């Protein structure tokens with residue numbers, strides 16, 4: 634991989650991971666990417682919880698009925714949370730940090746997948762944010778945006794096919810309705 638354009642084309646969500654653990658250097662690189670992410674007014678309202686414990690990964694995988702089971706097989710999960718009291722745009726800030734870490738993972742040859750927590754519920758309709766909060770002792774002033782799962786890829790994904798680029802969503806000069 635030799636360019637940013639290649640990297641973003643090759644980054645596809647990985648939901649199957651091998652058992653191989655990450656090195657402390659790899660984990661540090663991922664965290665540095667999150668900590669270097671731009672944030673509005675440089676308020677840095679986010680916190681990152683690093684989870685490698687197998688039992689905790691398996692509990693986190695139950696944070697939603699669908700779309701979270703891959704966390705159980707990951708080598709690492711980074712829980713991304715932020716404080717609405719520190720920034721009115723905490724969702725944007727935590728989202729940017731989440732994707733920065735996913736792009737860093739791809740650059741390290743690792744797979745990753747975003748698990749959405751904000752506005753989601755568990756199988757018994759508990760708010761997923763509260764479920765994760767209780768598991769990880771998160772104080773009330775912080776909310777969980779996402780859990781990003783990382784690990785070595787155990788599945789082949791094709792790079793993004795540029796034939797699927799939705800150029801019709803790009804409008805030149807002003808919004809154009811329904812023109813194909």
Ligand SMILES: Cc1cc2nc3c(=O)[nH]c(=O)nc-3n(C[C@H](O)[C@H](O)[C@H](O)COP(=O)(O)O)c2cc1C
Pocket residue numbers: 644645646647648699700701746747748749750
């Ligand atoms: C905001 C956001 C929330 C997402 N939530 C989930 C999720 O909860 N579970 C999941 O399996 N994938 C989740 N994804 C991954 C998307 O499903 C995936 O990025 C999309 O289908 C495009 O596929 P690709 O990442 O392989 O290119 C999420 C991605 C984003 C950006």
